[in-house]
Amino acid sequence: MTADHLLLERIESALSGLLPAISKMEGGRAVEAAAYSLTAGGKRIRPTLLLRTAAMFDIEETVAMPFAAALEMIHTYSLIHDDLPAMDDDDTRRGRPSNHKAFGEANAILAGDGLLNLAYETMLAAIRDNPDEKRIEAASIIGRAAGFHGMIGGQCLDLEEERPHDPEQALRLIQQKKTGALISAAVLAGAALGGASDDVREALLLFSDNLGLAFQIKDDLLDVQSTSKKLGKTVGKDQRDDKLTFVTWYGEAKAERFFSETMQRAKEGLERAAKAGLDVTDLASIWHYLEQRDY
Amino acid sequence: MTADHLLLERIESALSGLLPAISKMEGGRAVEAAAYSLTAGGKRIRPTLLLRTAAMFDIEETVAMPFAAALEMIHTYSLIHDDLPAMDDDDTRRGRPSNHKAFGEANAILAGDGLLNLAYETMLAAIRDNPDEKRIEAASIIGRAAGFHGMIGGQCLDLEEERPHDPEQALRLIQQKKTGALISAAVLAGAALGGASDDVREALLLFSDNLGLAFQIKDDLLDVQSTSKKLGKTVGKDQRDDKLTFVTWYGEAKAERFFSETMQRAKEGLERAAKAGLDVTDLASIWHYLEQRDY
Numbered sequence: 001m002t003a004d005h006l007l008l009e010r011i012e013s014a015l016s017g018l019l020p021a022i023s024k025m026e027g028g029r030a031v032e033a034a035a036y037s038l039t040a041g042g043k044r045i046r047p048t049l050l051l052r053t054a055a056m057f058d059i060e061e062t063v064a065m066p067f068a069a070a071l072e073m074i075h076t077y078s079l080i081h082d083d084l085p086a087m088d089d090d091d092t093r094r095g096r097p098s099n100h101k102a103f104g105e106a107n108a109i110l111a112g113d114g115l116l117n118l119a120y121e122t123m124l125a126a127i128r129d130n131p132d133e134k135r136i137e138a139a140s141i142i143g144r145a146a147g148f149h150g151m152i153g154g155q156c157l158d159l160e161e162e163r164p165h166d167p168e169q170a171l172r173l174i175q176q177k178k179t180g181a182l183i184s185a186a187v188l189a190g191a192a193l194g195g196a197s198d199d200v201r202e203a204l205l206l207f208s209d210n211l212g213l214a215f216q217i218k219d220d221l222l223d224v225q226s227t228s229k230k231l232g233k234t235v236g237k238d239q240r241d242d243k244l245t246f247v248t249w250y251g252e253a254k255a256e257r258f259f260s261e262t263m264q265r266a267k268e269g270l271e272r273a274a275k276a277g278l279d280v281t282d283l284a285s286i287w288h289y290l291e292q293r294d295y
Numbered sequence: 296m297t298a299d300h301l302l303l304e305r306i307e308s309a310l311s312g313l314l315p316a317i318s319k320m321e322g323g324r325a326v327e328a329a330a331y332s333l334t335a336g337g338k339r340i341r342p343t344l345l346l347r348t349a350a351m352f353d354i355e356e357t358v359a360m361p362f363a364a365a366l367e368m369i370h371t372y373s374l375i376h377d378d379l380p381a382m383d384d385d386d387t388r389r390g391r392p393s394n395h396k397a398f399g400e401a402n403a404i405l406a407g408d409g410l411l412n413l414a415y416e417t418m419l420a421a422i423r424d425n426p427d428e429k430r431i432e433a434a435s436i437i438g439r440a441a442g443f444h445g446m447i448g449g450q451c452l453d454l455e456e457e458r459p460h461d462p463e464q465a466l467r468l469i470q471q472k473k474t475g476a477l478i479s480a481a482v483l484a485g486a487a488l489g490g491a492s493d494d495v496r497e498a499l500l501l502f503s504d505n506l507g508l509a510f511q512i513k514d515d516l517l518d519v520q521s522t523s524k525k526l527g528k529t530v531g532k533d534q535r536d537d538k539l540t541f542v543t544w545y546g547e548a549k550a551e552r553f554f555s556e557t558m559q560r561a562k563e564g565l566e567r568a569a570k571a572g573l574d575v576t577d578l579a580s581i582w583h584y585l586e587q588r589d590y
Contacts, residue, residue, distance in 0.1 A: 028451035028454065029454070029455065030443075030447070030454070031451065034443075081408060084404065086404060106382050106454050109376055109379065109404070110450055110454070112408070113376060113407070113447055114442060114448075117411065118442055118443060120415040121435075121439060121442050124431065124434055124438050125435065127431055128432065131427075132426075133426055136419065136422055136423050137423065140420065140423050143412065143416040146412050147416050148326055148329075148412070148413060152325070152405055153326075153409075156326065156402070159324070159325070
């Protein structure tokens with residue numbers, strides 16, 4: 001992200017090392033399908049956030065990387081399943097055919113299942129090598145954020161056909177869970193690895209919760225403001241699909257204002273963490289990047 | 296299974312307590328869909344094997360139950376995804392409409408994802424409460440058996456459209472991974488919780504590997520020998536779908552012989568474990584049950 005291309009390279013290298021260990025003889029075409037999506041680039045915002053947060057506590061990158069990679073695997077599997085015809089039915093992802101378009105639906109389902117499982121295998125291997133409570137807590141935070149209580153819960157609610165009684169509340173709840181949970185978990189798992197104090201965790205929770213929400217509002221804004229080329233996926237789809245998003249519900253101007261307010265609260269979280277003695281330079285640069293991103 | 300209805304009741308009670316903790320407000324209809332499949336009964340052979348094995352080492356049932364429940368959640372998610380139209384396209388499971396028939400494809404995909412995730416959340420919670428190496432190892436064994444190296448790998452290979460060069464070898468490899476891996480993991484995770492010696496593990500590996508293989512051969516035999524009513528799913532489907540199974544490849548008589556030989560090797564494993572000083576009575580009763588099962 002932004003400045004540190006080297007960090008991004010190390011993330012890419014960690015991710016691309018995960019699947020070749022499984023031979024085609026063992027896993028067939030779905031392993032190829034999983035590698036296709038996992039190594040398709042992307043912003044890698046979740047692993048970056050986790051690694052940056054852990055680094056604030058002087059945690060070595062090799063210690064944090066399995067958890068960072070796990071987060072990205074979970075994110076990737078969710079995109080593969082989200083794009084399926086029975087879900088969002090998207091043909092394009094990151095400028096290329098979506099997984100099921102390239103490998104067929106069955107392989108896409110199994111590739112997603114396999115990536116989700118591999119995320120946990122990877123974290124459990126790290127815990128097995130060094131069974132300390134910080135690693136166990138980091139994995140637990142990620143697990144809860146990925147499941148029915150978090151991301152999957154958000155996706156489930158997003159599917160409900162009935163319009164909710166209170167669309168504003170529903171919108172916030174769904175987005176907080178669907179996108180926010182994993183982004184927040186990236187920061188909180190990094191803090192858990194670092195053995196952060198309760199005060200610092202609270203500050204980072206304020207930061208990451210609002211960063212996650214802002215990230216989603218920006219996504220909704222980009223759906224109407226960006227181009228398909230930049231975004232690597234279809235633009236203007238939310239409106240066409242009559243989807244409840246911050247833009248379709250509030251309108252573009254109000255969503256912009258909402259984005260600014262949310263980013264402001266995220267900044268407050270960072271400031272509190274700084275007051276507690278943390279060097280938040282790197283997290284602040286992620287904040288800036290998010291403010292400016294146009295894809 | 297067979298004698299101990301009380302054990303089965305305790306398993307059912309553990310499983311049915313897992314999902315109501317997640318409100319509909321949090322997880323929508325996919326949580327209902329997950330509960331529909333998780334509490335649909337079934338033989339519960341995997342959790343039974345795990346609990347019985349752990350009990351041989353005097354491990355309390357409350358210690359082993361989270362891992363037993365996790366195994367059954369993983370098994371259940373795999374059935375939900377397997378039944379999807381893009382996969383085996385099955386309308387019936389355990390005598391009721393399959394998950395996507397009852398809840399729609401999108402909810403079935405998410406219900407499966409959520410159950411897989413909940414399996415790991417459950418094991419991680421147990422590890423977090425008691426961070427000992429035995430629990431970590433049990434979770435690692437289950438994780439590896441469920442992923443690309445195990446069950447998912449087997450499902451992937453099963454999807455390959457080309458006929459393999461060596462169908463006999465492919466058949467064994469696919470079934471060993473697709474069904475065998477989780478059944479074997481049930482026994483080995485129970486042994487890991489019990490801190491079994493290498494000798495005992497080897498004996499139990501011989502038992503469980505062959506029990507898993509025998510279980511699959513029996514499944515293939517039941518597809519031609521049982522009735523839809525008993526089986527709770529369509530009968531004679533393998534032949535119709537031109538599927539490579541022990542029966543379609545070897546014929547019924549040879550598959551029967553193969554089943555007996557495999558069960559014999561499983562018995563040898565048990566005998567070795569008994570020689571090492573274990574009371575294998577309960578595992579032997581599971582062996583007997585499998586020999587006689589007609590559904």
